[in-house]
Amino acid sequence: MTARISTQKKILNAAETLFSRDGFEQTSLRQITQEAGVNLASVNYHFGSKKALIQAVMARYLVVFMPVLEEQLQLAEQQSELKTEELFKRFKIPLAKLTEVNKHGPDIFLRLLGFAYSEIQGHLRKYTQQEFGGVLQHLLALLKRANPHLSEQQMFWRLHFILGAAVFAQVSGQALIEIAQAEFNQKVNAQDVIDHLIPFVSGGLEEA
Amino acid sequence: MTARISTQKKILNAAETLFSRDGFEQTSLRQITQEAGVNLASVNYHFGSKKALIQAVMARYLVVFMPVLEEQLQLAEQQSELKTEELFKRFKIPLAKLTEVNKHGPDIFLRLLGFAYSEIQGHLRKYTQQEFGGVLQHLLALLKRANPHLSEQQMFWRLHFILGAAVFAQVSGQALIEIAQAEFNQKVNAQDVIDHLIPFVSGGLEEA
DNA sequence: GCATGATTTAAACATGCGTTTAATCTAATT
DNA sequence: AATTAGATTAAACGCATGTTTAAATCATGC
Secondary structure, three states: OOOOOOHHHHHHHHHHHHHHHHOOOOOOHHHHHHHHOOOOHHHHHHHOOHHHHHHHHHHHHHHHHHHHHHHHHHHHHHOOOOOHHHHHHOOHHHHHHHHHOOOOHHHHHHHHHHHHHHOOOHHHHHHHHHHHHHHHHHHHHHHHHHOOOOOHHHHHHHHHHHHHHHHHHHHOHHHHHHHHHHHHOOOOOHHHHHHHHHHHHHHHHHOO | OOOOOOHHHHHHHHHHHHHHHHOOOOOOHHHHHHHHOOOOHHHHHHHOOHHHHHHHHHHHHHHHHHHHHHHHHHHHHHOOOOOHHHHHHOOHHHHHHHHHOOOOHHHHHHHHHHHHHHOOOHHHHHHHHHHHHHHHHHHHHHHHHHOOOOOHHHHHHHHHHHHHHHHHHHHOHHHHHHHHHHHHOOOOOHHHHHHHHHHHHHHHHHOO
């Protein structure tokens, strides 16, 4: 007995597939509704607008990801010694949790996040800022404690470089992963990319 | 006696201003021709298409930048010891050369390059790959020599992270620069960003 | 000073987008 | 079985985009 899937869920599923593959702006409502097998107008009926649909797609992951990340940061805070790489590694736990949303949740979420930042979607940036703001402030405070040798300015720029490296890796991700797989003859997924990314950004951040 | 500026140049100038500020996709031909004070159809008359205009805008900088970069890499190659940070610093010379094209040439070019990679403009990626390909291969070879402790895979990913950090810094650049200026009360330009970027990517690349 | 080819112009074209409308269908309630 | 609120549908709307057309204008060589 296959459970009937509501139109809303069909739209969300199709949207996240296409958004994570092609980006938000590059994906039209017509593509989404066709993929979902529903009528074009149903997006506006159920979600109000494309903007709202995008936020709904993000929300399914954020509500899982954010609390677990905050939890991890609090655990880190209690440790006697704060190491940069340790802090970044903490991201892996909330990320892994996303498999509960979708088998490929971690990959999808990271790519969505990448597009959210790389496309100049004012509204999405505001939205994630709003949702992420507190936790990111927390992370920043911990990184400062772990790297007291860095000035405010150095920290400011390096954090944004890190964000850029992470975002870019995800957005160019599929193409890069395909190249990497062809070149090194082994399966690569988003988690592997993270494992490569962590030492890189840790080294970059700590550099004198 | 102000020399008469050809329609083509007017278009190129207006286009590079708007492209570097808002990106390629976000800038319409109507905006460009209005800014340039020329007729809408003149873009297609003189350049054939928007794609071709974008490439023409890039070409003005690439033809200056690329030979100087290649020259610098050859100089680096002759040195006895190759240091990572040394290699990245070499980018500053061809970049500075771009002031000959435009007073703010370095800033403009970096932002254009950022958009070229961050927007999924297949044609532009192919174009830059085609133009840059050889020189980038050269850079990769030198970086490998400077970092023999890194595996092929580590090098592959870290190079792309570096690209991401650099691109992102430029694309989010203006917004970030404004934040930084407000926060630290000092003028910031693209060159300063590069100066922050170089130790970061060097540290990240070298990390064991 | 005219003819000719290059350029500029205003207008229209074709396409794709997000959104809205109004009619129709569905399913639960009375 | 009739009513009614919710969901779905096909169609159109309004707008913006890159591109093309065909006429008008300009500049150049004879």
